[in-house]
Amino acid sequence: MKVGLLPLDERPVNTRYPAMIAAIAGVELVLPPDDLLSHFREPARCDDLASWLHAIAPALDALIVDVEMLAFGGLIASRISDDPPGMALSRLDMLRAIKNELPDLPILAFNVITRISNADDSTEEPHYWATYGTRLYRLSQLLDRAVQGEPLTDEIAALRAEIPPEALRDMLRRRLRNHMVNLASLHLLDAGAIDLLVLSSDDTSPFGLGSREKRWLASWADLLALGRHHPTIDGQEQGARAAGILLMYPGADEVGCALLARIINQHVGRAPRIAPIYAIPGGEEIVAPYEDGPVRLTVERQIHAIGGTVATADAAPDLWLAVNTPSPRRTEWDETFAAEEREERYNHLDALVDRVSELQESGQQVIVADVAYPNGADPVLMELLIEKVDLARLAGFGAWNTAGNTIGTALAQGCAALLATTPAQRIAHLRFLLHRFVEDWGYQHVVRRAARVMLERTAGTREPDDTMLGAICRWIETHLNARIGALPGFAGRWRITPGSTRLPWCRLFEVDFALEMV
Incomplete structure (x- = not known):
């Protein structure tokens, strides 16, 4: 099977994954x-990308297009480019x-x-x-709440006075253009x-x-009777008409992986049955940061996206x-509340990990999705997984960025793992599984934090400049290899491919590296 993918952007999460x-x-x-x-x-x-799509399409079994x-x-270009609506819309004619x-x-x-970032960061x-x-974000919130009936006129007027009219108009004009592209996508x-x-x-x-x-949207x-996702008992979608399926949910960087899994599942005629287990009773009703509904709904949406059934x-x-x-704290993990969080969550996580181990022992395929904190793994969960679970037998693992990013990517790996029958496929599965542990726990939770401390101490900055990139990448690679050494089943068998570590956007937020067997 050959699938074409036009990704969201060039970052590893959208290409390497x-x-x-x-x-x-x-x-x-x-x-x-x-x-x-x-x-x-x-x-x-x-x-040129449109020409590339046209050229490769005849040789494909399916095509995924951002x-x-x-x-x-690209994603950032959609936020900052000055292309007029007509130009953007005309490019969709290739589809x-x-x-x-x-x-x-x-x-x-x-x-x-298009997002509205809640940070004074360009x-x-x-x-x-x-x-x-942050003021544009706040105004966005107030404007929507006002439309829904809250009396916020004075507060909105005061905030508008703090923002230059040209900046506000530019933001709104870009959103209008991008909304037109979304409407055109519905038309397609x-x-x-x-x-x-x-x-x-x-x-x-x-x-x-x-x-x-x-x-x-x-x-x-609804007016077009596109039907949004309505799963039947056997998992096959049905809507008011057969023109196509529309899915709407929080997410971004995981969508390419999820749609790839969906195509793979359809190709083999499978709608995988996926049973969620939640660590903390009632925790499935918590809304994760950067999302608009309880994590239970996130799980259901991502399962539907990959073509599975809950x-x-x-069953x-x-x-x-x-x-x-x-975590109810709705923030990244911080060592200042580590002891309190451990006391609050340890027993529940211990029980979850015991359940994972039991399922493994009975021959079941288990994915672990860690969405306790955005942008990195829960250290308590990792401690228990390392102690009690055969890490290399997991069907998938994720703990990166938003809850949707984590769950969608981990589910995609799990679906692919069900089809891994050859030695090459099994090695590919172990490689991606280790990649997730190294990046989501080793880098995002441990090494990235240490790198920032080191840079602040030695250079007085939290991000590397061009003169530091080579040295900081070598430093990161050494420390990531040390993280592999702490993972049973992988230690001594795998390593970071020497010289492969890089910072794709010349910042510490994301890292890229390759893995090889020793």
Whole structure:
């Protein structure tokens, strides 16, 4: 099976992860050449990408397309570029052309409802975000709450007075343009030019302009009778019409992996039954940071996205999903509350890990999704997993970024793992499993924190500049190898491929590396 993927951007989460999951399932994944893709704030070569899609499509069994990459040149380009609406919309015509020429080729598309970052930081945003980001976020929240009936006129007027009119108008104009692209994507789905559309919400919340736009898009989907996802008893989606499937839920960087898993499941004629287990009683009702609904709903949405069904323990599930539920603190893990958190959660996590071990012993396939904290693993859970669980026998693991990112990627790996029958596929599974442990726990929880402390002490900065990149990458690689040494089943057998460690966007937030067997 050969699948084409036009990714959200060039970061490893959107390129390396899908490729590694494809290798587990024995699928050939075709990605664009690197020089055509975006590079941080530099947009991709949209016209050349459209030509690439047209050229490879006849050789594919399925195609996954990120609309941002095709229309704007990538995720960040969709936030900062000045391309007018007409130009962005015209680039989507390539999807119509491909479908006209290859009507039987499944085309799955996804697009992100533009976020409003709650930070005075313009790294991934227009330049004025460095000064007015938190105020723009607050105004977004107030405007949506006012529309829903709250008396906030004076508060909104006072906040508007603090933001330059040109900055506010630019933000709103960009959102209007991007909303037009989302509407055009709905039109593609209704016209049958694409077979499935995911409209995900990046860094979302219950209120805000993004949530307001999501309601508008949902209303158009209802008017068009697109049917949004309605699973039947056997897991097959049905809607009011057969033109295509629309999925709407929080997420972004995991969508490429989830849709790849969906295609793989459809190719083998399987809708995997997945039974969730939640660590903390009642914790499944907590809303994780950057999301708009309880984590139980996140789990259900991601299971539907990969083409699976939610199962119960007595339904002979194909996969178990053990979820470390969100901490009520709704923030990244911090050593200042480590002792208190340990006391609050230890017994529940211990019981969850015992259950994982029992399921493994009975021959069941288990995925662990750690969404206690954003941007890194729960150290207490990792301590217990290392002590009690055969890590190399897990069907998947995730603990990175948002709850949706973690759950969607871990589920995608689990689905691929069900198809890993050859030695090469099993090695590919172990490689991605170790990659998750090394990155989500070793890097995000341990090494990244240590790197920032080291940089502050030696250079007085929290991020490396160009003169430090080589040295800091070598330092990170050494410390990541030390983390592998702490993982039973992997220690002494695997290592970071020498010289492969890099910082894709020249910052510590994300890392890239390759793994090889010793």
